Amino acid sequence: MDKTMRIEDLNDRSRAIFRYIVESYLETGEPVGSRTLSRMAGVSLSAASVRNVMADLEDLGLLESPHTSAGRLPSHLGLRLFVDGLLEVGDLSEAERANIESQCQARGRSPDDVLGEATQLLSGLSRCAGLVVAEKVETPVRHVEFVHLGPGRALVVVVHENGDVENRVVDVPQGLPPVALQHASNYLNARFAGRTFEEAKKLIEDEISHDQAALDVLAARIVQAGLATWGGVEQDPALIVRGQANLLEDVRAIEDLERVRRLLEDLETKRDMLRLVKASRDAEGVRIFIGAENNLFSLSGSSVIVAPYVSGDDSDDPTRRKIVGVIGVIGPTRLNYARIIPMVDYTARVVGRLL
Structure with a gap:
């Protein structure tokens, strides 16, 4: 796929079928066939016509075909195009915001306690692994x-x-x-x-x-x-991970199990932790790393959604604001991006304010 390609470059027919395939994959994790698509509401095409559109989307690198199925799945590049061009990000309810605030409250606890609570919270809400990578903060x-x-x-x-x-x-x-x-x-x-x-x-x-x-x-x-x-000694970043067992819930094949094994090994050895902080440093908000489009961790088949948390985030003085770490979730590419993105963003803001 041309890296400069935009969702607007697809015609209406291709865009509609592409959306159906991605949304179905995010919901079920299963490949989608042309017959299933032709029967969906809003698709007034024969199975043969749908197959032609799917073939075109595959030629563009947006879809791929599993060896065991005639259906199609979105590729990592296709997921990136969907997230950037078609995803409708939701918003948190007042009750959800209040829940995040209450569980992250500092109230006499140490920064490590706050970060641990926030990580556990994100893991529970997302059904993925929650993680915090914190750079060493110098104290007097x-x-x-x-x-x-x-x-x-x-x-x-x-x-x-x-x-x-x-x-x-x-x-x-x-x-x-x-x-x-x-x-x-x-x-x-x-x-x-x-x-x-x-x-x-x-x-x-x-x-x-x-x-x-x-x-x-x-x-x-x-x-x-x-x-x-x-x-001359560089301080290793601190890493907090919660909910690693959630990564095993979406395992469907030996290949998935090997992917999770490598990912858990990366988290255990803190591989690429500091690079994750640096990759998120220039972000205004949430960063999304999808599968093999990047070389953070052994990420084939996994996605990371993170946001930097900033000390002095509630200050009007920009010189007092400093990115001190990132917080987010890691899981399979089949994430509920629309729900998790605002969740990570708001939690990062709360943590920055409390710290």
């Missing part, structure tokens, strides 16, 4: 300390304001006196107070480059070693 540093480990090695201990403690081993000059480690620790604590790592790092590098750090040569080397070691 409370305390930094260097501990001597032996010749040429020291342990740097960083305590964050939220109570998290991280340790890392750094290389230091041989024969380093203990006072140099203490000097470096005192210097870093004064600069890190109330700042995140990136904020403090910029300040420290500026001071050292302008000889304003009030550090001797040894202490400056220790500080620079600590900053280089800490900044």
Whole structure:
């Protein structure tokens, strides 16, 4: 199919038959034959004429024929054309909005609790697997300390304001006196107070480059070693998945089972999680990834509907808004897109506001 093709490029007859096939597939998961289509209300064509239209749609790459059936199914490209051009997205009722609000309420709970509740909620409502991918959010540093480990090695201990403690081993000059480690620790604590790592790092590098750090040569080397070691490690995104068992409900053949097995393996190993965040970063709202049209996960036969959640989403100041993760569902390509899209969108907005 020409990637620039639009639904308007199909004539009325082809568009009507294409819509019937896709909607039937989304409802039943089964291929649709020409005889069934010719008997549908609104299709005043013989089975032979319908077969001709179906053949044309298959030549365009919009339909495909399973080996075991004379009927047709929408291809992944066909599903994309349908979602972009024919799908009528519904809206949530006030009761559904209230339900999402109440189940995601923070009320004294941690951000992880909020995200876990939201993921479980989406899984239950969609009958798919719900997932959240959250980038590491930096918290201000409370305390930094260097501990001597032996010749040429020291342990740097960083305590964050939220109570998290991280340790890392750094290389230091041989024969380093203990006072140099203490000097470096005192210097870093004064600069890190109330700042995140990136904020403090910029300040420290500026001071050292302008000889304003009030550090001797040894202490400056220790500080620079600590900053280089800490900044060189990329934090893995956090992943929350709920409702994996739902992925097995639509398994109809060995091929489906293998697809689900690969997908569960991808989720278990967090494969492509950060890429999912990056792929959704520039989106204004919901992003839909359908089957093999992309290389996120082992997605042949699966679809992902996600929306970014934004810290400070309720702020009028755009500088306070920052995408910190994505939330959504993953399941077979036979999803109820019209229902799930607004559900994911609203949940992402609620989560962003609560966090």
